Amino acid sequence: MVLSITRDPFLLYETLGMVSMYYTKRSFIKLAENMIIKFRDSLSQQQIDELRINSMLIEQFMLDVCSDLDCDSPEVKFYLKPFDTGNPHELNCVARICILSFMKLTSPGFDEQIAETKERWRKLRADGVEVVDFTNGGISFAMAPKDKPVPNLFEQLYSMQYPHEAKMDAFRVLDNFDYYMDKLADILRPYAMRLKEGMPRLLPIFEATAQRWEQSFINMSEGQIQELIRIDPANMITGATAVGTSLFFFNEIGYGYEPGTNDNIATLYFGAGVYPEFISGYVEKSVDRLAEVMKAFTDPIKLEMMSRLFYESDYCLNIAQQMDLNAGNVSRHLTTIYDYGLLLKERRNNRTYYSTDFDAVHKIFSDIEAYITSKK
Secondary structure, three states: OOOOOOOOOOHHHHHHHHHHHHHOOOOHHHHHHHHHHHHHHHOOHHHHHHHHHHHHHHHHHHHHHOOOOOOOOHHHHHHHOOOOOOOOOOOOOHHHHHOOOOOOOOOOOHHHHHHHHHHHHHHHHHOOEEEEEEEOOEEEEEEOOOOOOOOOHHHHHHOOOOOHHHHHHHHHHHHOHHHHHHHHHHHHHHHHHHHHHHHHHOHHHHHHHHHHHHHHHOOOOHHHHHHHHOOOOOOOOOOOOEEEEEOOOOOOEEEEOOOOOOOOOOEEEEEOOOOHHHHHOOOOOOHHHHHHHOHHHHOHHHHHHHHHHHHOOEEHHHHHHHHOOOHHHHHHHHHHHHHOOOEEEEEEOOEEEEEEOHHHHHHHHHHHHHHHHHOO
């Protein structure tokens, strides 16, 4: 399969990623070194050198562009300070809520993308789309069941397992979206303009990232690609209208589609610090991986979900109702179990249905047996 990847950045998302990284004092160089340690056996020395050089170039660019960002400003803190969840790696913040999610942006300019995002939120609310959870990419949405009234926005947010202050800030923003989006635009605009002007310095990284993913896809079927990057099988990527790379969401692969439709993936991006070898070369039988996956079998809620989903596939909101849990918690549990490789999922009628992958469960226990019996 041939997949064409644009070399143009998604300006609004890239600007937010850059400014957010600067505010939280996270280092691209440290991210790269952590990935090298984790995946060293899967990378050539040339790839390791490239990853190090690119991380240094991106970090220096960020430091140059964002040097005058007033991180002590109350307004900047309001938008960029991660929610206080007790997780030191928490990235969710008000600014990420404002961008909604990595959906398709058709406008080329920053201010046009701001206007497009505001219009999208109006449409989502008019269509009865429900806010399910916050994610590193913004907000996770779902179409509310047609046979039930849509909870009001406050009720949707109140059920989430986030600190009260974070939920109240999110409510303020989403209930008066245009106002807060304009304020965020005022913060980001100068950095978006500098990013756009300085982009020639970074174009070689965009080009190299796009080339390595395009070359990896040439001999793959669409099904293999979707398995590699863990995209729902129902959301075909051949129709993706915005496939690109990201510098400042450095170690991520992300995608978005328009909720409420059966359209293909609309937006797909590959972080500049991610290599296909990170995924295809990962050794599933490592003891760390096995220990991590076994957590799913020691958590009563996750175990109950897998038991239910063994007999019949189901979607998040219905599982939440049956188990008397809030949808945000259920969404997080399902995502974790899926990331462990223990669930299958497919998209039907604008909903994602999950089912337990019995073969994967059996393989985990076989791998544990093999690991234990291999020790002398």
